[in-house]
Structure formats: C-alpha cells, structure tokens
Amino acid sequence: MSHKPNSSGRARSGLVTRRDILKTTLAGATSLAAPGLMIGRAHAAGEYMDLASFQGAGINWRMAEGEKITIAVIPAGYFNNLETVLPDFVTLTGVEARLEMIPPGQIRQKAVLDLSSKTGTYASHAADPMYYELYVANGWIDPLDDYLGDDKLTDAAWFDYEDIQPGHRGATSVDGRPYGIPYDGEATIQIYRKDVYDAKGIAPAETLDEYRANAEAVHDPDNRLWGCALRGFRGAGQNMYIYPSIFRSFGGEWFDGERVVVDSPEALAALEYYVSLLNAYAPAGVENWNWPDIADAFSQGTLGSYIDAHGSAAVVANPEKSKVVGNIGFARWPKGPSGKRVTSIWNWSFPINGALSEKQKQATWLFAQWAGSKEVQVATTYNYPGAYKRTGANRASLWKDAKFLELMSGFGHNYVEAATESFANDTDPDWRPRLPQWPAVGDTMATAIQSALVGQATPAAALKDAQEKIDKILKG
Amino acid sequence: MSLHRRAATRRKVVLMAVAAALLLVWVFPLIWAVIVSFKSESDVLAYPPTVFFEPIGRNYEDALFGDFSILDSLATSAIVSVSTTVLTIVLAVPAAYAFARLKLPAKKSIGFYTLATQMVPPVGLVIPYFLILNKVSMLDTYTGMIIVYLTFSLPFAIWLMVSYMEDIPFEMEEAAFLDKATRWQTLWHIIIPQVRGGIAVTVIFVFLNAWNEFLFAVQLGGNTVRPVTVAMYNFVSVEQTLWAKLSAAALIAMLPVVIIGIAAQKQIVKGLTIGAVKGGGRR
Amino acid sequence: MSKGRVNLKGIYKRFGNFVALKHIDLDIKPVEFFALLGPSGSGKTTTLRMLAGLEPPDEGVFAVDGEDVTYAPPGKRDIAMVFQNYALYPHMTVRDNIAFPLKMDKVPAAEIEPAVVRAAERVHIEHLLHRRPGQLSGGQQQRCALARAIVRQPKLFLLDEPLSNLDAQLRLQTRVELKKLQRSLNVTSIYVTHDQEEAMTLADRMAVFLDGEILQVGTPDEVFNRPRTIAVASFIGSPPMNLLPAKLDGRRLVVDGHVTELPFAPDHPGGDVTMGIRPSHVRIDPDGLPTRLYLSENLGESVLLNLYLGEYLVKVRVASFASAGDDETVPISFEPDAIHLFDTTSGLRIRTAQD
C-alpha cells in the first residue's frame, strides 16, 4: 500500500475549497500563494515548511524510516490542516504516516477497543484528555517522560516541551507523568453581541449573577433574540463540558478523600443556576443543543451571548455563514460565588500506543513530536494556506507571536485578551473528576443534568440519583 | 345514494387524508434535504427560511468532487453491498432449498436459533467481531467486512427464503425429477423462477442493510474500507455541520437505494402475480 | 422385446408406525392398462409414488423388465407421471412445460419443437402453447400435464386420478380419449382411481386396494363378476351387492326362512355363509320374503328400492315401481344363477357355477 491519502481523508485543505483559498489570498490576509505553486521554491524540500528547521534538531528524524503508522482523528478543521501538511512529515522522516477520520461519536470506543485488545491498529489517536486515567490505569499507553528525556529521541531545546500551555500539559499527564503530546486546545470564554450590549449600555459579565442579569436585559424572544445559551445536550463532552466549570466556580469539590461527590450543596447551587438560567433565557430546545447548534443560532443573530470554546469564534466570525460579523465581543468566564473563573481544559493530544513495536513507537513519537512542534503549529495556524486557520495553538510562545495574534484579533473585540488570559489564569486541573471510570461517571452526570434541565427531576433529586449511581460505579 | 354508501365514502376520504398526512410526515425530511441541498450554507440557517432562493448545484459538485469527495466511499459501499448481496443470494438460495425440503426433526429449532441470532443487539457483537477479525488480520479489509455482513444477512435471508420455498408444492419438483432434472436443474429451472419475488425482497433487504450499515463499518473498517455512511461524517466536523453539503451527499448516497428499490419492485410484483393466479399446480 | 413389464414383490411401506402398504405383489404385463382401485387412503398413491421412485419401500423388490429398480432415483427410471393436481410449472408456458422433459433429457433443440407440437396435438391443446398454466381451464391443464408425460417415450406411464378434478361430463369425454390415447401409445400404463366405473371402463386389468393390501387382481369382468372376498364384493358395483347371512345345506340356501334352490353344488361343507346378490338380480316375487319398503329412489332409467329385511337393508333395482305408500310390504326373491356365496369366517368366495 502506498501512503496515498485516503478518500476521507484527503480533506487536503480541510474545510477549504479552492475558491476560499483564492479569496483569502486576494484579501491579503496572508501572503501565501496557493500550495501547488510553492513546491520546492521558498522552502527546502518541504511543501509547507522549511525542513531545515527540523533537521536543525539534534535527533535522527529518519530513525524509523519505512515504518507505517495510522493515527485516528476526528473530522475537524484542525485535523484537516494537519493532514494537509502531513506529507512534509513523510518527506522528513520516511515514515508512512496517515490519518484516519473517525466520527466523533465513535473515536473513543474505537480507540479503547484497539488499545484494550492490543491490536496496534492506531499508533496514536486524537485522545480525549479525560481518558488518560483509564489508559494509564490499564497500561495501554507509554509514559512519555522516557521519550522526552532521551536525547536520541528528543532534542529538548528544540522541542521545548515546557512551552506547551501548562493546562494542556497537565490535562495529558497523570500523576505528574506526561502521556500525550497536546496538538490543539481550547479555553472556554464568553461570547456576546457587542452591538446589543452597547445599545443596552451593559458590559460583559464579570460574575455569574451579572451574566444572568445581562441575559435578562437583552432577552427579547418576540424579536427573536434570546438572552443566552449553554450546551444542553446530554453527554460527557456536551453538558458535562459546561456544568463542571459552573460547579467549580461555585466552590464545588469533586473529591472528598477517595469518594466522588456530586450532590454537595455547591453542586446543587450550580445546577440550579444552570437550569434556571437556561429555562428563563435560552431558546426552546436548548436541551438538545450542542455547541455547533449554539454557534449557528448566534451566527443568525438570535442569541445575546453564550459561553463556549474559544474556537467557535471561527464559525461565528465566518462571513459566509454568520450575520453578526463585526458585532462580536469576547470576555473571560464570569466569576462564580467562590470568586473563581474556571475554564475547561479541553485539548486533543497524541499518546503512544503501548502495543506497538519499538520501531513503530519511535515513528509515533516522531509524529507526536512533529505535530506538537512550533513549526507545525505555525504551519497549521496563521501560515496555513487555506481560509480555515486553527485557533487552538498549543504553545504559549504562539500566543505571543504577533502574526498569530493578528490573525486572532480579527475574530472580534477583546478576543486575544480573553483567550490569552483564560489560558494563563483560568484553567483548573481539577475541572472534571479525573479517574479511570470517567466515561461512565461523565455519562451518569450528563443524564442527571439533562433530566434536571427538562424538568424530569428537580436538581436535588437528579443529583442524589447520580450520586447513588456513581457510588455504585466506583465500588464495582 | 344510501346512507351506508355515504358513510363508506366519508371513511375513504378520512383514510386518504390520514394516509396523505402520514406520507407527508415521512416525506418531509426528504423534501427538506432536497431543498437544503440546493441552498448555500448561509441560506440554510436563515430565519425566516428563504422560500425563494437561487438553487445552486455547487453542493453536489462538492460532495462528489470537492475536498470531501464521497466518490471513493460510494465505490466502497457499492463493493461491500453488492458483494454481500450476491454472496448472500448465492449461498442462501440453495441453503433455504435444503432447509425447506429437509425432513429434519430439528428444523423448527434451527429456524428459531436462526431468528434468535437476529435479535442479538449488534452492539454486543462489535467487540467479538473486532477481536476475531484482528486475529485473522482482516480488520479494515473488504473480505473481513463482507464476511461480517454475511453473518447477519445469511441467517435472515435463509429464513426468509425458506418461507417462499415452502410455498412450492413437493409435486412440482417431483415432476421435475421424473422429467430427469437433477437437483440443481430443479433448483435452477423450477424453484428459483418461482421465488423470484422472494429473492427480490431478500436482495433489497440485504442490500439496504449493507448499504446503510454504520456501526460495524466504523468499528471494523478504516481507511481502506470506508463506506459512505462513515465518510459522510466528514461534513459533520467538530466545528460545524455543513448541512447543505451533507444533504447533497446523503441524497447521492440514497440514489442507489432508490434505484434498486424501483428495479426490484417490478420483480416483486411479478413474483406476486405468479403466486396469485388460479390453479397452475399450486395448492 | 417385452417392454414395460412390471413386477412388485413383497412391498412394505411404513410411515412411522402406520403401515401404508402391506405385502404388495403385482405383475403387470407389457402395454397393459392397469388400474389401481380402492377407497380413499387405501394406498394407491403410495404405490404409484413408489413406482416412480419418489417414496422408496421399506421392504420388497420392484423390477421393470426384470431389472431391479427398487432404489433407483426417479430420473433414472424412464417413467412419466401425471400428478393428481398436474404439478405444471406455473412460470413456464405450456410449450416450455411440455418441452421440459426433452430439454432435461438433452434432446437436440431441433427435435424438441416438433415433438412438443405432436404431443400437444394428440391432446388437442396445440392452440394453447403460448399460455401459462394459470391461464388454462382445469381440463386444459390436465391435457397439458398429459402432453408433458407423453412427449417422450417412457417405459411406464403413471396417472394419479387424472380425471378427478374435472366435471362429470368432461370426465366421461376424456375417459374415452384417454383409453384411445393409451392404446396408440403402446406403453404400460398404471392408473390410480377410486372411481370403479373409470377402472372398469379403462383398465385391461385392475388391482383392488383396501387398507394397504391388494384384495384382488383381475380383469374388470373378473372383479365384478367373481369378487374374491366379501370386502371386494362390498366395494364393487354401484351400489355394491347386497350381503345377507344365510344357511347352506347342500344346494339349499336358507335366508330368513326363505329357501332358494341353487342350480349348482357349492364347494362348501354347509352351515353359516354370507350370500351376495346384486340389486338388479333381486326380483319382486309375491311368493318371496316379505320386506318393508323404506325408500324408493327414481334414477330415471330404473328405480332403486331400499328395503328392510329384518334389520338388513336390501337394495333392489327394478325397471319401474308403483308405490302403494310408505311401510308397504314388498316380497322379494333372488335369482339363483346370480347368487354369490362367501365363507363368513374367512370372508373368501365359495366357488359357484360361474367360476
């Protein structure tokens, strides 16, 4: 088999069409020409990057030449960008790497199946940070400190692991040992209609109480403007993406010693806040909304504000789909009663499958290192030759890079500041309870939250029920 | 006009109305998909919905030839579905014949177990199949995927075909034997032509199931075997759903299903007519 | 030389515990038109299916022209069969139905069409060749089945009640044609029927079946005139003969006190016997036995009287009868020449003058 990109797959330039590229180029947002035109000219041997900057690292990039590895990812713009530049990795290392797109609903199951049965089908995969505890507890993936510390495998100075956002490093480490190399990550921020807020004379919320007041101030369903929306759909990565931040900012603690506590007074207050806020100011049906639905509604001008991943800015600020371009403002998570702002630490990272041969592990490490490197981060963000530029750069240095910030600031008012400060100050390593049973615990909580939201149970009853179930899960 | 007649007419009207309403409910998503597939992505979400818009073919163009071209995965779906269907029929017809004619005391219970295999929730089988295919190095291969599909389609097809075969009187094939036909000639010349309707039903069912299958395709397939049901997810990225392109792709993916349905419908009707005529040696 | 001689020896057939055929012996001569006659469930079809190879016997031997074919598969026997329900192939035209045996026999294509037309002409359906069985009347279907059977020259020709699905008139007409057809074909034919009139008119010889046994083999005349047992006697004839208890003393036969002088000396020591007499051989005789009239049935050509002699029902066929009213007393006597005698215990015929 050749490493000819797959059908899925070869998203080539991701969500980008030739037309988009042309448009971007004309707009002068970047000075790059269409990819086909630049082969071998401006850059030595690489199609998208200057390979010399890799070869400057003190490792033998061709140590695993000829190995074939497959990396599972989900269909997403940021992985499309990575796939586009992947040929450079092949040129650099001689490793035949290819990405396989797996629908988001199945990737976790498929990864667990692969890891648990030790088939070694996927050398690595885009891993959910909440799954590391499970992987590590079973010894399915390799600790990476061995790799990071081996100067044959890693040029520490060149790779500069410490430059990766601390929150993301924390999310992919277990008991202080790193297990995955972060590739893309998000912070949770407030996104609001600056024109509406300005007209009302209100500022973005500093506290959750203010957030509710703001929602009330702009709420005008008769004119198709709803106060706010948060993820309502049931799922470990849906409503259990947003609720934990509220819970933590209300002062909630997941652990009481070894025990997981989800029905504390703080939890009840947090859930009551979430339920009453959405019932009062969110559009009907919000219990079935995941964030693309929220972003779509905001794009159509029907939401005063929402709180979600900073990456959704790319959608609501996309002139092709959005009607509110130019009227978007951003701010950090409002503080809760505890005085804390708590952003999620969501990221996609690449672990190394423990079932691989030594050579394959080397090839996979080269891939993870390459994908997390500054060069690839640049090539897939502001240097990307397509309209969709990643916003989830994994490195602190990039968030100080003028070109990156210039790109980010185009999304709207206060975007860069909100995102940067969130990454720097608002991340909370205990944002969600980290434990191997997370998949079941997360689902249980998600069900409880949704049932409270739709009124099947009172918040108190829903949490009590969830607590009982979780006690059973953790005992069994 | 009698009261009775009037009541009957009224009933008919009501029935028609209910049928029309049901049909509309069923067809509505389809209509919605067709409309959306001709809109631009920004028109899709517009409120109030744009009623008059300039239909564009770009979504279809993109679905077929764009960055997420589903052409290759359509080919994959076709290979898997057609192979599964052909193999199912080739194996199930003789098997069903044997079943229908065998004088086995265990026949009833075998039939029951056959059905029982159909009742196991497929989710429960994903992991075993995964492990088995892994053992024999058939993950993400056409052979592996087709074998897995056969394990579902064959019992069902045999069970279905047996019911058709049992309708054919014994004498029919005894006559053929006396006419010096072999078992296989009897099957080919006498039995198969009479169960064409049943074969058509089976073909449709097996093909549809294979074409629409997602769960096993996503877990047991990969970059090599990536049918259109899985590939379509490329339009549902984490950032956004490209509704218009997704609709276009979905409609394209539905096309073979519709064509097969129409083509086989003729056969089904034919099969039914043969069964319906009086006499003709039928009990 | 002799083509189509059939021998059955000691055939047994069981279905589970049920014995469908009990020790069947038969010799059927070449070119004979042989009927299997018997009431429903007596084992006729089972015998035929066994001959065809569709139902192997549990015991016994079946030979055609001296060759043992007991367990030969149907296709190897060179036998043609017309099924009771015809078993036409519904998806084929009449032409294809008739041509099917030739195709399977690998007859060259060029010879098939003329053979099909010839067979169709013999049964007068040459104008229906393009139709499908579903588009034919019952009679036409029956002819189509016949044509399919006669299109090749089989060693043996089996027919299972081929006329039973036809209406009375068509049955009579077809019966004649069938007889002519069989003669012209010159093929040994075995014909199953429960209609004794059919058997009598069609068959050269016949076998009478009851409960899986053959009671008698003979020409229609023999079976009708010299029934071998009480069982045969009670089955043959329409209505069958009257059977009454009697006492035999030399040539004197005493029925209910009435004495009939026999014109022959029966081969029997005397005592209790069973007397048989056909309804047409009972006379109304003022000196005869008094019976009570129960019912008179006018059959048009004749009148059938149902009389009670004590507890025994006696059927009497007379040319005409003027009833004096119900419960009228009718005196009867028996034509001595026409009397059949049976041993009551063994059920076997006692030899009489006609034998």
Ligand SMILES: Nc1ncnc2c1ncn2[C@@H]1O[C@H](COP(=O)(O)OP(=O)(O)OP(=O)(O)O)[C@@H](O)[C@H]1O
């Ligand atoms: N396959 C079978 N299994 C069990 N019993 C059978 C089977 N075939 C026939 N029999 C029984 O054997 C007996 C003889 O059946 P057969 O069909 O030979 O009767 P027949 O003389 O042809 O009667 P009819 O005039 O009603 O067709 C019947 O009692 C029938 O029930």
Ligand SMILES: [Mg+2]
């Ligand atoms: Mg019968």
